[in-house]
Amino acid sequence: MKSKSQSLWGDAWRRLKKNRLAMFCLGLVIFFTLLAVYGEIIYRYHEIRDITPSYQLTNLDAAYEAPSSSHWMGTDGLGRDVMARLVQGVRIAYKVGIITSMIAIPIGVILGCLAGFFGGKVDDFIVWLYSTFASMPGLLFILAIAMVVPDRGLLGVYLGIGLTTWVGLCRLVRGEVMKHKEQTYVQAAKALGLGSGRIMFKHILPNISHVIIVTFSLRFPAAVGTEVIMSFLGIGVQGEPSWGLMIDSARMRLWQGMWWEMTFVTIALFLLVLAFNLLGDALRDALDPRLND
């Protein structure tokens, strides 16, 4: 009998803690998350009071001011504080990352489980479905969905990204479920009379939850990146400051020496993507059940 009674998640956390880089990335992710929450609170506050938030107030006298003590990241072409807008941009980035995950992950997980567990015709159909999705050029498909959605804006972005990015996860989950289906504990569960749904979602799914967590942390920044591209192309956010809009407006003036808006947004985007990606990789290692014991 081993003396320590640690759960597997506890073990994973111990391994993760030893990884300095991963802990730094986790710190960054927490920092960004707090910024997003802060941004949401600011947004709600102004919405309830029905006043225009300062990051939306234009002040043409103060347009294109370089970073200074009053505007740490300078101002944009309409005299708005870049830092305030950058923080609000985190909020949009998170909204896109989380909402698209809430669309893509359940689709990927459920279809992957069904395909892997039942095999046969069910599997054939689901493989056909995701092959079809995978064979379409991603961004074009996202743009097409976004165009079809009535009032443009973020809903189109959510659906576009959400409905196209489940394929990778579906494949992974299918493969993992196929592996687990052959394991004796699943055979035992069948012999004990447990139903397929219970076996799939209560017994197998916790064993592959690391796949889902890693996928989430890797697809999150990808979704944010896609939002940036879409907003940049003019099919995304309208009104609210998003990083895509900021890059779009900043690029016009870059050659005139107005470097700050573009630079700070790019750095923020780079840090967010990097932090999530590195953390995702570290999680993959830490949560791998093969490393247990």
Add this chain to the structure above:
Amino acid sequence: MNSNVSRRADEKKLLDVRQLNVIYGKGKDSVHAVKDVSFHIKPGEIFGLVGESGCGKSSLGKAVIRLTDPTSGTIDFNGIDVASLKGRALKTYRQEVQMVFQDPYGSLNPRMKVGSAIVDVLEVHKIGKNTTERRERVAALFEAVGLDPNWAWRYPHEFSGGQRQRICIARALALNPDLLVADEPVSALDVSVQAEILELLEELRAKRNLAFLFVSHDLAVVRNVCDRVAVMYNGEIVEIGDVADVIDHPQHEYTRKLLAAVPSF
């Protein structure tokens, strides 16, 4: 042979398998794993099944517990043919026949507390009124297999192979079955632990009148624990009878070969 001749009471059959066939796949690539196998097991009997690797022992065991669908033949359990049961009837059959697998490491869900997995089984079969009552049952099962009931709320990786096999036996007993298919239940364990587990199985037979289909390739073990034994070769049963007769006076050539391969016989 006519099965309808009147029998003495102690000859009552718990399980009666007739002309059972298991064929995997179709066409050219199909594997005929079990060929026209017939045998029976009496209540409280330990029935051994021996034969070399790949001869179809597991396939037969899995067909009996209906983890694989038999291709043809009948499996009478307490007078009901269970060979083609489905849905609710199959679920009821699950309470009569259970299985213990060879690999005690893969048999337990690594992400579930061992007791929770048993509570889950009780829940599915609506045994016990609420979770408290089910947890009490789990504690009793743990005691029945010689484990500390407090260990039920730990994860599998904290247990040794022998302890895990006891947990698997406890889980199989949760539904209070009459027949346990034990597919090489001790071959993955250390010799000293093997003896303890075999002792536990015999104790369960004595206390609960539990019958076993005991699959093994270890003739010494079979000689020790089994009442009767069937020798399987290439999907067929080539010899069947009381364990002493078969092992001490083998009739079939293959049985002799099998025995010759073991130095102690």
